[in-house]
Amino acid sequence: MGARKERASMEQSPLLPLREELAQVTPYGAPQLDVAARLNVNENPYPPSPGMIADITQAVARAAEGLNRYPDRDFTALRKALAGYVRRESGLSFPVEQIWAANGSNEVMAQLLGAYAGPGRTVLGTEYSYSMYPEYVRGAHSRYVRVPRRSDYNVDVDALLQGLREVSPSVLLLANPNNPTGTASSEAELIQILQQARETGPVIDDRRTATVVVVDEAYAEFRSPGQPSALALLEKFPHLVVSRTMSKSFGMAGLRLGYLVAAPEVIADIMRVRLPYHLSALTQAAAIAALGHAEEQLRQLAELRERRDNLASWLESKGYTVPRTQANFVLFGPFPDRHQIFSDLLDRGVLIREVGPEGFLRVSIGTSQEDQAFRQALEEVTR
Numbered sequence: 001m002g003a004r005k006e007r008a009s010m011e012q013s014p015l016l017p018l019r020e021e022l023a024q025v026t027p028y029g030a031p032q033l034d035v036a037a038r039l040n041v042n043e044n045p046y047p048p049s050p051g052m053i054a055d056i057t058q059a060v061a062r063a064a065e066g067l068n069r070y071p072d073r074d075f076t077a078l079r080k081a082l083a084g085y086v087r088r089e090s091g092l093s094f095p096v097e098q099i100w101a102a103n104g105s106n107e108v109m110a111q112l113l114g115a116y117a118g119p120g121r122t123v124l125g126t127e128y129s130y131s132m133y134p135e136y137v138r139g140a141h142s143r144y145v146r147v148p149r150r151s152d153y154n155v156d157v158d159a160l161l162q163g164l165r166e167v168s169p170s171v172l173l174l175a176n177p178n179n180p181t182g183t184a185s186s187e188a189e190l191i192q193i194l195q196q197a198r199e200t201g202p203v204i205d206d207r208r209t210a211t212v213v214v215v216d217e218a219y220a221e222f223r224s225p226g227q228p229s230a231l232a233l234l235e236k237f238p239h240l241v242v243s244r245t246m247s248k249s250f251g252m253a254g255l256r257l258g259y260l261v262a263a264p265e266v267i268a269d270i271m272r273v274r275l276p277y278h279l280s281a282l283t284q285a286a287a288i289a290a291l292g293h294a295e296e297q298l299r300q301l302a303e304l305r306e307r308r309d310n311l312a313s314w315l316e317s318k319g320y321t322v323p324r325t326q327a328n329f330v331l332f333g334p335f336p337d338r339h340q341i342f343s344d345l346l347d348r349g350v351l352i353r354e355v356g357p358e359g360f361l362r363v364s365i366g367t368s369q370e371d372q373a374f375r376q377a378l379e380e381v382t383r
């Protein structure tokens with residue numbers, strides 16, 4: 001079609017009724033570039049082992065034989081396998097009724113907000129946290145309020161407690177360890193927040209509800225040894241939800257499998273809003289097969305943690321401010337012009353992320369070759 005003809009046909013297109021509040025919104029997404037060192041989205045740098053690939057392939061082939069049927073809507077076998085993994089990782093046992101999963105923790109969060117946020121409601125978060133949180137909240141037509149963090153980028157518990165009292169949020173989103181700062185709150189701090197959140201939700205039918213506290217443990221497996229997971233608090237706090245994912249430590253970002261552990265009542269509420277059959281038979285089969293390889297995945301963690309700590313020390317020795325990280329990335333800075341540093345690194349085949357406090361950059365922990373490439377490129381661009 002010639003350019004003029006094409007324009008003419010476009011002119012005839014009817015105007016689409018896009019929601020007004022989306023008019024200025026651009027699609028979310030970090031760059032996906034084919035460069036030597038991809039250190040911008042906190043993936044596990046190691047591909048699955050040949051044994052894991054073989055098991056996934058076999059399981060998917062078996063599931064393909066039944067693709068004329070809808071999948072198990074309640075994915076009971078997968079929830080059992082996730083319960084086994086959680087027990088192996090944290091030492092805590094949960095029944096299937098306390099486990100839920102969806103296509104990435106992104107979808108888990110969207111379902112949670114579908115049940116507990118909504119028009120006229122408020123979701124509370126903190127500044128310098130996961131950049132998707134405002135997107136989830138927008139999708140739920142709710143208001144997002146952020147409380148400031150301390151100057152060392154840890155959660156300011158007093159500010160958070162005040163926020164809970166002031167805005168009566170139905171949901172609190174707390175990434176722990178936090179992205180992009182890598183910082184983590186202690187168990188004592190979480191308990192303080194959870195105690196107060198028992199009675200800070202909106203009033204419904206003349207009764208004060210709780211704020212649902214979502215502790216997003218996407219990076220839980222990278223936390224320092226001895227630091228307990230919020231899973232240990234579920235028994236005492238039924239308004240706590242612990243969200244996790246297979247995208248990071250488990251090395252399965254491409255699978256899209258996030259899950260949560262919560263009181264059975266929370267799962268029952270999510271079931272009111274989930275779309276039926278949201279987890280395909282292929283996803284369920286692949287995830288179960290992958291979880292059979294938990295031991296080998298968990299074995300890699302010590303090496304990644306050690307590389308993270310070395311990189312953080314190295315960056316500190318170069319004079320950068322580096323918040324104490326318990327995740328698989330390091331935030332460092334400040335730079336007078338972080339975009340320039342980001343672009344100069346990219347010119348050298350190293351892709352990192354411009355995110356977080358003014359002037360800071362975030363780098364994910366990669367293979368030792370990627371780590372070397374990053375260090376060398378950073379030295380060159382800051383010389």
Ligand SMILES: Cc1ncc(COP(=O)(O)O)c(C=O)c1O
Pocket residue numbers: 041042103104105106107130175178179216218244245246247253257258
């Ligand atoms: C704090 C946090 N939560 C959730 C996610 C998303 O994980 P998923 O891949 O399971 O959607 C990320 C990914 O970067 C994250 O940083």
